[in-house]
Amino acid sequence: xxxxxxxxxxxxxxxxxxxxxxxxxxxxxxxxxxxxxxxxxxxxxxxxxxxxxxxxxxxxxxxxxxxxxxxxxxxxxxxxxxxxxxxxxxxxxxxxxxxxxxxxxxxxxxxxxxxxxxxxxxxxxxxxxxxxxxxxxxxxxxxxxxxxxxxxxxxxxxxxxxxxxxxxxxxxxxxxxxxxxxxxxxxxxxxxxxxxxxxxxxxxxxxxxxxxxxxxxxxxxxxxxxxxxxxxxxxxxxxxxxxxxxxxxxxxxxxxxxxxxxxxxxxxxxxxxxxxxxxxxxxxxxxxxxxxxxxxxxxxxxxxxxxxxxxxxxxxxxxxxxxxxxxxxxxxxxxxxxxxxxxxxxxxxxxxxxxxxxxxxxxxxxxxxxxxxxxxxxxxxxxxxxxxxxxxxxxxxx
Ligand SMILES: Cc1cc2nc3c(=O)[nH]c(=O)nc-3n(C[C@H](O)[C@H](O)[C@H](O)COP(=O)(O)OP(=O)(O)OC[C@H]3O[C@@H](n4cnc5c(N)ncnc54)[C@H](O)[C@@H]3O)c2cc1C
Numbered sequence: 001x002x003x004x005x006x007x008x009x010x011x012x013x014x015x016x017x018x019x020x021x022x023x024x025x026x027x028x029x030x031x032x033x034x035x036x037x038x039x040x041x042x043x044x045x046x047x048x049x050x051x052x053x054x055x056x057x058x059x060x061x062x063x064x065x066x067x068x069x070x071x072x073x074x075x076x077x078x079x080x081x082x083x084x085x086x087x088x089x090x091x092x093x094x095x096x097x098x099x100x101x102x103x104x105x106x107x108x109x110x111x112x113x114x115x116x117x118x119x120x121x122x123x124x125x126x127x128x129x130x131x132x133x134x135x136x137x138x139x140x141x142x143x144x145x146x147x148x149x150x151x152x153x154x155x156x157x158x159x160x161x162x163x164x165x166x167x168x169x170x171x172x173x174x175x176x177x178x179x180x181x182x183x184x185x186x187x188x189x190x191x192x193x194x195x196x197x198x199x200x201x202x203x204x205x206x207x208x209x210x211x212x213x214x215x216x217x218x219x220x221x222x223x224x225x226x227x228x229x230x231x232x233x234x235x236x237x238x239x240x241x242x243x244x245x246x247x248x249x250x251x252x253x254x255x256x257x258x259x260x261x262x263x264x265x266x267x268x269x270x271x272x273x274x275x276x277x278x279x280x281x282x283x284x285x286x287x288x289x290x291x292x293x294x295x296x297x298x299x300x301x302x303x304x305x306x307x308x309x310x311x312x313x314x315x316x317x318x319x320x321x322x323x324x325x326x327x328x329x330x331x332x333x334x335x336x337x338x339x340x341x342x343x344x345x346x347x348x349x350x351x352x353x354x355x356x357x358x359x360x361x362x363x364x365x366x367x368x369x370x371x372x373x374x375x376x377x378x379x380x381x382x383x384x385x386x387x388x389x390x391x392x393x394x395x396x397x398x
Contacts, residue, residue, distance in 0.1 A: 145174070
């Protein structure tokens with residue numbers, strides 16, 4: 001039996017599919033036009049336990065492990081949702097794990113934290129103020145690392161936080177921040193030494209704090225139902241109690257949780273590929289050209305066979321790497337390879353799936369059109385394909 005095919009996980013799959021069918025599919029096109037998902041969706045997902053999957057019950061989560069999170073991610077996309085929906089509804093997957101880990105917990109899902117545990121100053125309070133309400137669907141969080149000057153070089157972050165008594169004074173700006181328009185709080189990477197020193201810390205900054213402004217909603221190629229924002233900080237006073245973990249531990253925390261985000265993006269990539277194989281197969285069975293179904297042509301059958309093979313191979317490799325992550329192995333290089341393998345499979349499959357749909361594939365009415373646009377970000381977010389290759393090359397001793 002496959003690790004994701006246990007009776008419990010089959011049930012989790014059914015729960016997820018029912019949620020998507022009932023709560024998402026009738027509205028997704030409207031949310032894509034509106035540029036965001038409604039807050040009520042967070043509460044609904046929380047009520048049935050989906051929002052908290054992968055987070056321990058001790059911090060308000062639903063429990064479950066890495067493969068439970070994988071099952072939810074796979075099923076959201078395979079039942080007609082999208083990676084954009086995951087980005088919008090599960091942004092807490094990147095906004096919260098640092099807080100959970102610093103408080104001594106472990107977020108066990110794709111966003112598993114490995115900060116070393118231990119009871120650190122003030123962090124239980126952060127769990128009560130931010131983690132619990134977010135997992136209950138009453139707050140929305142975001143993670144802000146990327147800056148206008150660059151995202152790949154995290155150590156070069158220029159947003160500064162200068163200590164002033166019981167507060168930090170934050171100055172700088174962030175961009176491309178997922179859920180930044182709607183977020184009630186932002187887990188923000190700041191430099192707690194001179195800009196570019198790489199001495200980073202993570203501060204939780206509340207919306208409404210004087211000097212913190214949310215800029216324009218950024219318009220994008222894909223992920224239309226996921227709001228994306230620029231953020232500006234001018235002399236923003238943030239209580240020291242809103243710091244996650246010790247000062248200058250931010251870089252390590254970001255890197256540790258990047259690995260989890262990358263596995264999540266890899267899962268979204270192969271699940272998108274699988275969904276597109278399903279859509280294209282259905283289309284090719286039904287669509288007739290020159291008096292015969294497309295699927296009766298050997299060329300088309302072989303193309304579908306190759307797409308299916310590519311998606312399944314990516315899935316198998318990501319699962320293998322995930323199993324090693326779950327076992328606690330240090331597999332930074334393998335996680336980078338898993339992301340690149342899954343993204344390459346996805347890129348190729350969504351392109352061919354759209355092609356097989358002909359003109360209809362290019363229309364907004366076609367689900368494959370949305371996946372084609374949404375897929376493009378997977379090789380950029382959470383570390384680009386090139387940065388993954390840098391990590392892999394380093395792992396090879398180059
Ligand atoms: C829709 C969307 C949502 C996002 N959500 C978030 C979010 O929630 N929070 C957040 O913090 N960020 C977010 N990002 C930002 C994302 O993580 C960055 O865009 C990404 O890390 C790349 O950074 P950059 O855009 O600054 O590109 P750059 O770092 O400027 O890189 C530009 C190009 O150069 C390449 N490159 C860079 N360095 C090297 C090198 N050494 N060798 C070879 N090639 C190199 C890159 O691969 C890329 O192709 C989001 C972005 C988008 C588009």
